[in-house]
Amino acid sequence: MGSATGIVSAQGKQPLLSFGIISDVQYADIPDGHSFLGVPRYYRHSILVLQRAVQKWNKMQKLKFAINFGDIVDGFCPKDQSLNAVEKIVHEFEIFRHGSVYHMIGNHCLYSLPRDRLLPLLRIPSVDSRAYYDFSPIPEYRFVVLDGYDISAIGWPQDHPKTIEALKCLGERNPNSDKNSPTGLVGLERRFLMFNGAVGKDQLEWLDGVLQDAINSNQKVVICCHLPLDPGASSPAALLWNYDEVMDVIHRYNCVKVCLAGHDHKGGYSIDSHGLHHRVLEAALECPPGTDSFGYVDVFDDRLLLFGTDRMKSTEMIFTS
Numbered sequence: 001m002g003s004a005t006g007i008v009s010a011q012g013k014q015p016l017l018s019f020g021i022i023s024d025v026q027y028a029d030i031p032d033g034h035s036f037l038g039v040p041r042y043y044r045h046s047i048l049v050l051q052r053a054v055q056k057w058n059k060m061q062k063l064k065f066a067i068n069f070g071d072i073v074d075g076f077c078p079k080d081q082s083l084n085a086v087e088k089i090v091h092e093f094e095i096f097r098h099g100s101v102y103h104m105i106g107n108h109c110l111y112s113l114p115r116d117r118l119l120p121l122l123r124i125p126s127v128d129s130r131a132y133y134d135f136s137p138i139p140e141y142r143f144v145v146l147d148g149y150d151i152s153a154i155g156w157p158q159d160h161p162k163t164i165e166a167l168k169c170l171g172e173r174n175p176n177s178d179k180n181s182p183t184g185l186v187g188l189e190r191r192f193l194m195f196n197g198a199v200g201k202d203q204l205e206w207l208d209g210v211l212q213d214a215i216n217s218n219q220k221v222v223i224c225c226h227l228p229l230d231p232g233a234s235s236p237a238a239l240l241w242n243y244d245e246v247m248d249v250i251h252r253y254n255c256v257k258v259c260l261a262g263h264d265h266k267g268g269y270s271i272d273s274h275g276l277h278h279r280v281l282e283a284a285l286e287c288p289p290g291t292d293s294f295g296y297v298d299v300f301d302d303r304l305l306l307f308g309t310d311r312m313k314s315t316e317m318i319f320t321s
């Protein structure tokens with residue numbers, strides 16, 4: 001059966017579960033502006049996009065949970081308003097009535113508040129300010145939320161070993177004094193920017209263990225990360241620093257079917273060399289007034305169907321065997 005979104009339903013089958021998605025709300029109570037590269041940003045309107053998303057998710061009644069792909073508040077939010085702005089957005093998510101909202105951290109979250117203050121507000125289960133976790137809403141599926149700012153020059157105290165490791169990496173890979181500038185970096189090397197980060201060694205080992213466990217439990221896995229993991233779905237400047245190391249771990253197991261991300265606001269989609277689907281979600285922040293970018297995903301045993309609203313494109317992700 002065809003649909004208005006242009007994607008085809010799974011032969012009339014009922015999904016195993018459905019969940020809501022939104023990314024890069026980047027709310028701030030400040031006038032409209034633009035990105036460093038001149039793309040318009042609608043800081044006050046983005047909360048309306050989120051409100052319409054939650055309204056729609058509530059009306060649908062069938063969603064079991066929602067995932068926010070990070071950057072809930074913009075770094076331009078005046079510092080004395082950051083806490084208030086984060087709480088305001090978390091409150092909007094809490095209006096979702098049908099289950100939990102799973103958050104992840106983005107660079108703009110960390111410009112607004114340090115990790116130790118942010119994680120409890122976002123209800124991210126955490127030991128030692130780690131922000132990676134997994135959950136299994138039904139026995140057949142596991143969702144893994146990665147912390148792309150595990151090794152990062154933002155969010156940790158300045159003298160923290162993870163800040164030092166991140167600054168060392170940036171020092172070796174980016175010759176500019178402004179480490180947010182990609183000037184002179186070529187191709188995939190353009191990812192070595194301060195507004196990106198990496199998955200650390202402990203997290204990689206944890207991921208390996210979770211995927212082994214998913215295989216043992218006969219579960220399919222969806223990976224979620226603020227930072228994209230595949231160059232085919234993203235600009236080089238938005239990729240996780242060590243996307244290749246993370247994908248090497250993921251490719252060792254055939255349980256991972258889809259990787260979802262935010263951060264690269266224009267969105268993207270690819271199927272990688274191992275047949276995994278990578279979908280980068282279009283940002284709520286870049287919706288001109290009256291337009292939207294959010295969606296929901298129907299989960300089947302052999303595919304994920306993303307139904308996007310307005311600027312978020314619908315995507316059919318059928319698993320390769």
Ligand SMILES: Nc1ccn([C@@H]2O[C@H](COP(=O)(O)OP(=O)(O)OC[C@H](O)CO)[C@@H](O)[C@H]2O)c(=O)n1
Nearest residue numbers: 035036107108180181182195235237238263264265
């Ligand atoms: N060439 C650049 C680009 C950015 N900056 C500064 O870095 C900070 C973060 O940039 P921003 O575009 O706001 O980051 P987002 O997470 O919203 O978007 C990610 C990108 O789209 C990925 O491609 C900010 O302070 C910029 O001004 C910079 O100095 N130089």
